Amino acid sequence: MYQNINKELAKIFNNMSHIYEFLDDKFRALAYARAAQIIEDLPDDIRNYVATGKINDIRGIGSHTVDKILEYIKTGKIQKYEELKKLIPEDFLDLMEVPGFGPKTLKRIYEELGINNKKDLIEALKDGRVAKLKGFGEKKVQNMLKGLELYEASKNRLILWEALQIGETLLAKLKQLKEIKNIELAGSLRRRKETIGDIDILVSCDDKDRDKIINYFVNLEDVKEVLAKGDTRASVIIKEKDREVDLRVLKPEEWGSGLQYFTGSKEHNVHFREIAKQKGLKVSEYGVFDAKTEKRLAGATEEEVYEIVGMQWIPPEMREDRGEIELALKKNIPRLVELEDIKGDLHCHSTWTDGFNKIEEIAKFLLENYKYEYFAITDHSKAVKVAHGLTEEDVLKQIEEIDKINKKLGFEFIKKGIEVDIMLDGSLDLPDEILAKLDWVVASIHTHFNRDNTDRIIKAMENPYVCVIGHPTGRTIGVREGYPLSDEIFKVAKETSTALEINAQPLRMDLPDMMIKKAVEYGVKLVISTDSHSLGNFAYMKIGVANARRGWAKKEDILNTYSWNEIKKFIQAKRKKFGVKV
């Protein structure tokens, strides 16, 4: 059992990258930034890669970096980093993340004004000393102060769900302009990252309509402040959450290359362009060109942009440079799961515990608003006292009620389920005789978040009646990190025919994308669930599917894309394996 060290190591390499930027060694800076990103993205503790020797096969991590990783594992320190830190004021490492505070700017302030901390720097910005430096000026200083203010305010990024709401609202308003030919959300929002910094909107139109569209955008009632406004783009701060929204305006023939470029990720684009370059092509947001003749070869659609570089179109959710480019070159991009594939929601709560709606109400709502074939009521069990969890008797009574409602509906729309609690020792807080009477059993951890919970989850998976592990890592985005888990859980999930949940609550998104990817590699079945506590929550399915796609999950990896009969086979197979009554 271990505490994953990838994050701390990535942070160090990221800081080293900043220091090299400060020292004007931008290519070393780039190399370290890449190494940091790669390490942060690793699905496993880096020590496992060291132990198996796989560390030497990772593209972007060379021998010098490996040496530093080994040094860190052995001593808890990296000598080179300790030396580098002495070359830059401590505060500047964080400051370099602030818009307007680039390495050159900070260095000149340091060298010419002798300022080496954030407090003095703010003072010098305010009293005019910085503005007097050659090449600086009043406006630049104001922008730096503004950047600092914004940085402090937006340290917490928006969660995907909030960003999507904001983005789609703005999209709807812009769509009213008939001059707009194409429109899409771009950036990390289009890739459906779990947290979003800025919101990017892309439109295409004829040249003559550009001004009108940009002016319409910066004058929307949602806009609090205009940061920049040019011929091809505008940046604003919107009132809601003080968020930056960028609008880019493209020509119709540049739509594909522009959308590809502004969707990112940066790492994906850099890799993509490198490959294009090797093939004698030059890619920019304006199109794909022959590097020699400058002849324009593609750009109107994303498909043709990827195709001319010899690749399949890549779904935005995969564009993180995690191997998707290699797949696309081999024309092996999988058909990822889609919202329309989902046949039911297998985790929700009713008024029996902490939900807001009665079971019958939920059933009618889902029949009217979703094309689901089934859904499961999975209220809490008795250990969850704050939610008035169900006792054995309560479960039996709820089964009766569901039977009655199903009879009224004329078919078995509602499946009888439970979200049973996993105790500290891995046992469940309801007996097997009760679980055996239910159609669907979610087992979840709601206590002891500060320990490695691999053992508890494995023990729960070894219960023949547990169908799926709910929100497996227990994380809350921006609030609480998930508890450590070893890869053993994927192995045991596969062996015991237990599914893992992709919980779609906006603050959970649990499993996280990289663990979904790993589960898929292990051949583990997944269930995308909203964990709804009110009718509006069922809409979260959209971001659950998005998260699954970020983990490269296909339709067949997701259990609730199957009919109930097929799901029953999955459940029965597990019970058979454990030799209990099917």
Place this chain on the structure above:
DNA sequence: GCCGTTTTCGGCCCGACTGTTTTCAGTCG
């Protein structure tokens, strides 16, 4: 510091905007 079907040396994605200039550097995405 990384990487290699032209390379173990010499490259490392590309262009717009801003503020400061009067042709450009720095920053950003």
